Amino acid sequence: xxxxxxxxxxxxxxxxxxxxxxxxxRPYAMTGGRTDPGPTGARFxxxxxxxxxxxxxxxxDDTALGPEHRAxxxxxxxxxxxxxxxxxxxxxxxxxxxxxxxxxLELGCVTVSRPVPPAQxxxxxxxxxxxxxxxxx
Numbered sequence: 001x002x003x004x005x006x007x008x009x010x011x012x013x014x015x016x017x018x019x020x021x022x023x024x025x026r027p028y029a030m031t032g033g034r035t036d037p038g039p040t041g042a043r044f045x046x047x048x049x050x051x052x053x054x055x056x057x058x059x060x061d062d063t064a065l066g067p068e069h070r071a072x073x074x075x076x077x078x079x080x081x082x083x084x085x086x087x088x089x090x091x092x093x094x095x096x097x098x099x100x101x102x103x104x105l106e107l108g109c110v111t112v113s114r115p116v117p118p119a120q121x122x123x124x125x126x127x128x129x130x131x132x133x134x135x136x137x
Contacts, residue, residue: 042105042112044098046084049113052076065107068092068100073109080113 052073065073071090075081081089087097104110 042102044083044101044112045115046094047082047115049080049082050076050086050101051080051111051113053109053111055108065103068096069104069109072097072100072104076110 087094
């Protein structure tokens with residue numbers, strides 16, 4: 001018997017996770033060790049909206065896309081989703097989803113709508129004045 005990093009004894013060759021966890025795949029294995037979302041340097045905010053392009057391959061299409069890429073395509077097929085929603089629904093870390101979305105963006109499978117920066121939004125005071133003016137009509 002040996003001890004693991006926590007000091008708990010375990011048998012040599014035994015798994016360090018329980019049987020309910022299923023097979024363990026490290027995030028870097030899904031992205032090929034990449035951490036940046038493609039050479040375009042695209043940035044994916046958590047609230048950026050991802051829409052499937054009509055030319056995106058189907059789930060059974062025999063392309064070079066991996067299973068994680070196909071899962072993201074299928075999640076976007078029903079409706080536009082944010083990066084955070086895709087990460088939650090695919091049960092993948094956000095960093096992995098960003099890299100995979102970068103691949104899909106470069107292939108033209110998805111489009112990304114970035115949120116409007118708060119500095120470019122109209123002032124609340126102006127909007128209230130417009131509403132009051134419309135009510136006065």
